[in-house]
Amino acid sequence: MNRSTAGRNRPERLTGVNPFRVLVVLNRAAELEKQGREIVHMEAGEPDFATAAPIREAAKRALDAGLTKYTQAAGIPELRDCLVRHYRQRHGLELARERILITLGASGGLSILSNLLLRPGAGVLMTDPSYPCYRNLARLAGAEPQLMAVGVEDDFRPAPELLEKHYRDHTESLWLASPGNPTGAVFSRKELRGISDWADAAGVRLLLDETYHGLHYVEDMPSILELNPNAYVVNSFSKYFGMTGWRLGWIVVPEDQVEFANILAQNLFISPSNFVQHAALAAFTPAAREIFEQRRTAFRQRRDFLAAALSDMGMLLPREIQGAFYAYANIAAFSRDSETFCHEMLEQHGVAITPGTDFGEGNGNEYVRMAFTTGMKNLELGVERLRRALNR
Ligand SMILES: Cc1ncc(COP(=O)(O)O)c(C=O)c1O
Secondary structure, X not given: OOHHHHOOOOOHHHOOOOXXXXXXHHHHHHHHHHOOOOOEEOOOOOOOOOOOHHHHHHHHHHHHOOOOOOOOOOOOHHHHHHHHHHHHHHHOOOOOHHHEEEEOHHHHHHXXXXXXXXXXXXXXXXXXXXXXXXXXXXXXXXXXXXXXXXXXXXXXXXXXXXXXXXXXXXXXXXXXXXXXXXXXXXXXXXXXXXXXXXXXXXXXXXXXXXXXXXXXXXXXXXXXXXXXXXXXXXXXXXXXXXXXXXXXXXXXXXXXXXXXXXXXXXXXXXOOOHHHHHHHHHHHOHHXXXXXXXXXXXXXXXXXXXXXXXXXXXXXXXXOOOEOOEEEEEOOOOOOOHHHHHHHHHHHHOEEOEEHHHOOOOOHHHEEXXXXXXXXXXXXXXXXXXXXXXXX
C-alpha cells in the first residue's frame, strides 16, 4: 500500500475511490515474465488483435495530411455522421448529429456523463458487480452508488423489482451496461423495456453503457435509444472496433443536454484527437467490418470453449455468456477469497485472472473474471493449468 492509498495525503474527494485491481495482476504478471516465467494472460479487458489495417492506414494518411490540430469539442462532423448512419442502419433510429459527441474513449464519455447526471447527495443505482468506474465516478461526484447485488443465479440481470427495492427518495439515476463487464450479460429487448418503463415511472435518468455492442452473441442487440429517446448512452471504439489505445468513444445525450455536454467536453478535453477521429472513419468501411466480424467469430469460439471447460471444472457460470469477452465465474466450490485464489493461480500456476472484488463489493470474493482476449492455444493452456491447480 502506498501513501495515497493509506489515506494520509488522500484528497477528500477520493474517499472510497479505488485503483483497478486488474492492474495489480497485470503488473505482477509482467514482473514474473521478466523473471522468465511464462504466463497465460486472461486478465486484460482488451482485444488481443491489433487494430485493423484499414484504420491504421487511414491514421497514417491523416497524419501525413497534417490533421494534427484541435477539432470541434464534439468531434469532427464526418465521424458523427458515420454514427448517425450506424444508428440508422443497426437500430432504425434517426438521431440528430448534435446529440452525438465524440469522446476520449468511453472513459471520456463517462466523465462527461457523470458531470451531467450526478451531484452530491444523489443516489445512483448500479449492479454489483459492474465496471468499477461507475461507483468510483459516483463517489468522486459526492453521489452515493446504490449497489444492487446480482449473481450467477439470476444471470446478473436486475429485474424491475430489484430496482424498486433499492430505490430511495434521493435516487436520481440508474447506470447499467449491456453487454456487461465483468459479466457479459445482455439485456433482452423485453428486459430493457421493463427497465426503461420503471425508470420513467420513477423519474430516474437512465444511462446505458453500450461499450461492448458489436461483441454480442445473440441475434437481437437493441440500443436503449430504441426504447427510450431520453436515455444517455456511452459507447466506444475500443472493443468491437479494436482501438483501445487510440482512446476514442462517443456519447449520445438527450436534446436538452447537448449544450451542457459541449460545455463539459470543451472544458474537460478541448477536443478528441484529430487524426484518430479521421482514422476511425475507416472503421465504417466494408473491409474493416469484415475484419471485425471475423474477430467476433473468434471470440465466440473462445467463449464456447472456455465456458464449457470452466463449467466442467465445477465453476458456476450464467446460462449463456451473451456478450463482451469475459467469463465471470463463481468459484465458491473452491474458495470464498477470490484475491487469494487469483494470487495463487498467478504465482503458482502462471494464470493471470482478475478477482471479483474489482467489480463488486458484495459477493466479489466468490467470483473471478477470465477474459478470453487471448488465442485458443493460450486458452487451452490456461484451462489445463487451472484443471491441474484444482485437481479437476
Ligand atoms: C463497461 C465498460 N465501460 C467503459 C470502459 C472504458 O473503455 P474505453 O475508455 O477504452 O472506451 C470499459 C473498459 O474496459 C468497460 O469495460
